[in-house]
Amino acid sequence: AxxxxxxxxxxxxxxxxxxxxxxxxxxxxxxxxxxxVQYPNQGLQLLLKYLSGSTLVKGINGFEAEFNKSQTxxxxxxxxxxxxxxxxxxxAVSDLQRNNDMRFGAGTRLTVKP
Amino acid sequence: SQTIHxxxxxxxxxxxxxxxxxxxxxGTSNPNLYWYRQAAGRGLQLLFYSVGIGQISSEVPQNLSAxxxxxxxxxxxxxxxxxxxxxxxxxxxxxQGNSPLHFGNGTRLTVT
Numbered sequence: 001a002x003x004x005x006x007x008x009x010x011x012x013x014x015x016x017x018x019x020x021x022x023x024x025x026x027x028x029x030x031x032x033x034x035x036x037v038q039y040p041n042q043g044l045q046l047l048l049k050y051l052s053g054s055t056l057v058k059g060i061n062g063f064e065a066e067f068n069k070s071q072t073x074x075x076x077x078x079x080x081x082x083x084x085x086x087x088x089x090x091x092a093v094s095d096l097q098r099n100n101d102m103r104f105g106a107g108t109r110l111t112v113k114p
Numbered sequence: 115s116q117t118i119h120x121x122x123x124x125x126x127x128x129x130x131x132x133x134x135x136x137x138x139x140x141g142t143s144n145p146n147l148y149w150y151r152q153a154a155g156r157g158l159q160l161l162f163y164s165v166g167i168g169q170i171s172s173e174v175p176q177n178l179s180a181x182x183x184x185x186x187x188x189x190x191x192x193x194x195x196x197x198x199x200x201x202x203x204x205x206x207x208x209x210q211g212n213s214p215l216h217f218g219n220g221t222r223l224t225v226t
Contacts, residue, residue, distance in 0.1 A: 043219045106156055107156075
């Protein structure tokens with residue numbers, strides 16, 4: 001079965017600085033990849049997804065992620081963060097051969113400081 | 115458009131009491147439905163998923179059960195809550211196949 005590792009549990013950055021949230025996955029089969037954002041006491045909201053095609057995926061709120069098959073990574077980036085980007089970010093992987101089986105990483109807490 | 119409703123938003127229950135959390139989806143038919151639990155400082159753990167009425171798959175053995183009495187209704191239950199059942203419970207839906215999940219706003223359960 002697939003699994004997801006988010007390498008950083010917490011990432012503090014200053015406002016307007018760039019940020020990268022790292023995600024690695026393991027799977028023996030082809031996968032779909034996702035990033036979700038969770039604001040306090042709310043559900044998760046889809047930021048972006050990689051299904052096929054271009055390995056650079058653009059999402060909402062200025063985020064983008066790059067799928068790297070050789071490194072089994074799907075890191076999330078934003079060139080300039082805002083205070084409002086403070087939230088928990090989750091990477092997720094879905095096994096193409098196993099319907100309905102989406103696995104989440106443990107999450108990365110992004111804190112943007114003024 | 116599709117919407118997902120989950121209630122209650124917060125719940126405080128004593129140990130040994132029963133539990134019933136409800137989730138409904140509007141604007142789509144025959145969705146996949148999911149229950150996740152998020153413990154403090156941890157990721158999401160898939161508890162149950164359903165691909166149709168009366169079809170429930172359990173991911174981990176536990177003190178909880180799920181039911182899908184109608185196409186767009188998903189219920190999480192327990193006969194007797196344990197302290198370890200405390201957490202943030204999230205319902206989600208997706209289209210059939212490998213599509214993104216759409217989450218409700220969650221229920222914060224505290225077992226005292």
